Amino acid sequence: MAAIDVFPDKPALLQAAAERFVTLASEAIAGRGRFTAALAGGGTPKPLYELLASEPYAAQVDWRRVHIGWGDERCVPPDDERSNYRMTRLALLDKVPIPPANIHRIKGELTPHKAADDYERELRELFGDAAPFGAFDLMLLGLGDNGHTASLFPGTAALREERRWVVPQYVEVVTMWRVTLTAPLISAAANVLFLAEGAAKAGVLRRVIEGPHDPDVLPAQLIQPQAGALRWMLDAAAAAELDKLTR
Template sequence: MHVPRAPERLVYGAAREVEIHPDRDALVHAAAEHVVALARAAVAARGVFTIALAGGATPRPVYERLAQPSFVGRIDWSRARIFFGDERCVPPDHPESNYRMAREALLDRVPIPAANVHRIAGEDEPEHAARAYERTLRACFGDVEGPPARSFDLVLLGMGDDGHTASLFPGAPAMNEARRWVVPSEIARPHPMWRITLTPVVIDAAAAVTFLVDGASKAERLAHVLEGRDGAERLPAARIAPTHGALRWMIDAEAASQLRGRS
């Protein structure tokens, strides 16, 4: 039986734990195991597992791995509640919909009740969709002023080559939001589009926040984020800082290629 090689581990300060996996497949497998472990622990402790899914190319194979026979039975999907970190303002069957990607890769392939999946209504007017999704989150985590005491068991995030995460882009007002949990955000690249995104107010209240990053195209920006190089404070991915939860970066060797702290 093939035994995966243990990842290289780095720690940046007290807050950022980094796992470097030898290749993309090893990263995908480890990320799927990570989701399983947190899901089982949450269900054992509280009877429910809440997760905010990320969009993008990196998480998709993780979702596909979780839907494989060797994984699917290891999570009690009847106890899982699925949310989304962000969504493009498109209908749910649109090729650019994060919900559609997650549905095709995972949700249609596991025994999860439809009522347990809470998608963002990207087809609605952006402000209306954001406020409606915030009401959904507040119904789950408590209708409080400011951040909840605790939000998700796990938030999965990716990182763009510009340092954005979810739909929190450099210079966007959403990064400085102190009260709202969900906001609309208009972005310019790769083409003008409205998106709906969770804000750090609710992301940072999660019990665990895990970034998944792969590929050489992310290496330079990732080094800025993790090592605090000049300008890192302007990068949304660098500013995610769970208040009480665990922050983990799971990356492959190509994404780690410009990190100075490697052995």
């Protein structure tokens, strides 16, 4: 069962998420010598990244042992304002001593299929082929108003992928090619953490968490870790329509 943590407001949510990141990083580095995290784009994660780049959080992470990837990317150049990589670089990566070789970006400037193939190859090199799907220590996700997460959008072919780690997907609703991690790879993470805030997310959160299982309509429902932990971190406004909470 997923854990659901509700915080009174957005600042409290972001502080708790930053603390969670630091804790998971410290545990992974102490246990295995490195910490691998796949980050999300969107409006909620950006201030989290800015917080992680500030004190006291930045000093609590051994960034030399951190590997950063992304859950998805728009097919745009890395300096495009729509790029998830660009947002993360400006908010976090440029401000902490993470080695360039530890930054594993999706090359959105390539053709969608080549970008997906190259990224899957890079992730397989990072994790090895010991398991069917690589296991990030942390998979950070957001939730769209239509129930999408990463670039797993309602009604798209990416939702049915069971073997690939990374796929290209043309998303009609945003008229853009995206490259996304697949649901099996996302679900293989040791820790899957959804962040959501604001009253605009209350309805879709209720449908995803408490509604009927219909992942073709609500792709976030596909994310079901078998061995890892699934956690929702929400502010009170986003959680307002939930009937049952596991805190």
